[in-house]
Amino acid sequence: MPAASLEIRNLSSGYGPTRVIENVSLSVEAGSRLAVLGRNGMGKTSLLATLAGQTRRYGGDIELGGREIAGLPSAARAITGLGYVPQTRDIFPTLTVEENLFIGLKGRPKAALGDAYAMFPRLKERRKNLGSQLSGGEQQMLSTARTILGQPSVLLLDEPLEGLAPVICEELMAAFSQLASSGDMTIILVEQRIQAALDFAEQVIVMERGRIAWGGTPAEFAADKHVVEALLGVGGLH
Numbered sequence: 001m002p003a004a005s006l007e008i009r010n011l012s013s014g015y016g017p018t019r020v021i022e023n024v025s026l027s028v029e030a031g032s033r034l035a036v037l038g039r040n041g042m043g044k045t046s047l048l049a050t051l052a053g054q055t056r057r058y059g060g061d062i063e064l065g066g067r068e069i070a071g072l073p074s075a076a077r078a079i080t081g082l083g084y085v086p087q088t089r090d091i092f093p094t095l096t097v098e099e100n101l102f103i104g105l106k107g108r109p110k111a112a113l114g115d116a117y118a119m120f121p122r123l124k125e126r127r128k129n130l131g132s133q134l135s136g137g138e139q140q141m142l143s144t145a146r147t148i149l150g151q152p153s154v155l156l157l158d159e160p161l162e163g164l165a166p167v168i169c170e171e172l173m174a175a176f177s178q179l180a181s182s183g184d185m186t187i188i189l190v191e192q193r194i195q196a197a198l199d200f201a202e203q204v205i206v207m208e209r210g211r212i213a214w215g216g217t218p219a220e221f222a223a224d225k226h227v228v229e230a231l232l233g234v235g236g237l238h
């Protein structure tokens with residue numbers, strides 16, 4: 001599947017009676033890279049979970065490659081081309097790396113595992129190890145690789161660098177950049193590591209209390225000191 005566009009209009013969602021995402025509208029071009037920034041609790045995960053169909057939607061539309069998906073259940077959205085790598089790094093701890101990857105194949109031949117191993121050679125070395133034996137970085141690689149094996153046209157990544165050592169972060173970001181430049185995937189990256197996100201993205205949004213509080217390019221972001229200080233609560237980029 002080639003990369004697909006994502007069009008979000010007036011999206012509001014939450015959990016039970018609690019509204020979290022408030023009237024979000026956003027256009028992400030096919031094959032582009034969007035970074036989603038914002039402090040803890042501002043709704044970044046909820047936005048991705050809403051796109052993936054895992055929250056209660058109060059209103060609004062989501063079009064993936066021109067097709068309306070907001071009414072579809074989560075599994076159907078995945079089949080339509082939405083790949084979601086949650087912040088929780090969902091892997092099966094009692095299965096081996098290879099068994100975890102089999103789950104992501106979705107009917108593709110086993111040889112396709114080679115795609116995952118080419119992207120993350122560490123996973124090949126550890127293919128007989130249990131998920132529970134992996135480091136945090138390896139778990140993130142496994143969680144990402146399993147989703148990518150399903151050949152999504154839009155990939156949602158929720159804080160993939162959280163808690164990882166700088167050298168592992170660089171490896172992951174290089175893999176994401178490679179995926180993006182292949183033209184096969186549109187990538188939406190939620191990150192707290194601001195500089196890594198700015199280096200990666202073509203467009204940036206900052207979320208505040210479930211809304212988009214700022215939007216622009218990485219260059220505009222870096223030039224707008226107000227954004228950095230007021231919305232992200234930091235004294236400068238790091």
Ligand SMILES: Nc1ncnc2c1ncn2[C@@H]1O[C@H](COP(=O)(O)OP(=O)(O)O)[C@@H](O)[C@H]1O
Pocket residue numbers: 015018020038039040041042043044045046047
């Ligand atoms: N399952 C849930 N049930 C109720 N409220 C939730 C749930 N998950 C998140 N929230 C609330 O939604 C808001 C946004 O959280 P979240 O989307 O996780 O933010 P972020 O990813 O930016 O840290 C927070 O106020 C949080 O407490």
Ligand SMILES: [Mg+2]
Pocket residue numbers: 044045046087159
């Ligand atoms: Mg989050």
